[in-house]
Amino acid sequence: MNIINYDIQHLRALIDRYYRGETSPAEEAEIGRLLRSEAGNGKEFADDRRLFDALNVWETPEAPAELGETLRQMVAERFADTESTAKPRRRAHILRWISWAGGAAAAASIAIVLWFSSSKSYEDTLLADADSPADTISLATANKPAETADTTDVEVIRDRIETGEKAVKPEAAPRPHIAATSRPVRSRTRSNGSINPSATTPSAKEPTPEEAAHISQDALMTLGRLLARGNQDINNANEELHQCVNETFRKISIGVSSQGIES
């Protein structure tokens, strides 16, 4: 009897907390157990028992058969979509990669060419652009930086060319390259006066600047060919592309390092 009274009091306390929303699922399971016991059998808990019965027993509806078929179709359609879009996506990815690699290689080649051009001496540029001694003089006057222009120097040289005399300016020796009409061989002497061994005895491993430019151009041509046949063999193109780009950058780096030694 005492046990039942204890259970009833315990049940009341739990139900009070239940309607305040403070019970845990475990405590609510305890309420359900007590409501089905002798303690909860009284009229006092009749409504609570009905509510618990209604709330705690739920049907487990089975999924309709057509739902399974609908889901299978949905999955099949999705995978079909994936198959049809996978190649274009991969192709677009590869083409984007090729575009990027080609752009990078082209930019590197342009940079090398510009670097070659800028590395030429002022005199080399002047002589290369001149077709005649007169042109050379006029170019000397026009192109030489203002801070280094020497009008007297130019006049003396003009006199030498027009008269054919070997006039020598008393103050300064004539600049020997001015009279030349063909491009002279570039100096192989370093700024400190020592001889550049790679320039005097070119090594087979270190190409000349012109060869380096050709190497870069060849690499670009290879990339172009790869782009042209990229649609035919996409799976192989990706791997070849990596190799090609690596080779391109290797060759470009060889060209740059060679030019660095040369300069």
Add this chain to the structure above:
Amino acid sequence: MYALAARMLGSREDARDAVQDAFERLLDLGERLDEVKEPGAFCLTMIRRICIDRLRRSTAAVTVPIDTHDAPVEPPSGDTDDSARILRAIDRLPVDQAIVIKLRAIEGLDNRQIEAETGFSPDKVRQALCRARRKLKEILQ
């Protein structure tokens, strides 16, 4: 997934739509599905949240059966009349209370889990349970 959706939404038709919706989302995940460690729990969480969204979108949270196939899901308790009345009463509760009482009654989620699923505060979950249970008891009296 279907059983949970049917219980939560109270409609077989809505449950079917919810399951299809869940499959769409699963397929959208693609390769990220490989990262799911517990697929069963993941799917149940997904369908549960879809049901909560659907209940919230429904203004009155009332499901009216259209035909016999779309008959409401009824708990087969001993007292069918009480169960039907309670089920209808739940669908007429404010939507937040309906969601909370269903998550507790159907899935047995505790208050913290309900907070996590709904984004409600602890007080809101407790108040929703409190008010919903008192209203349901009044219906049976």
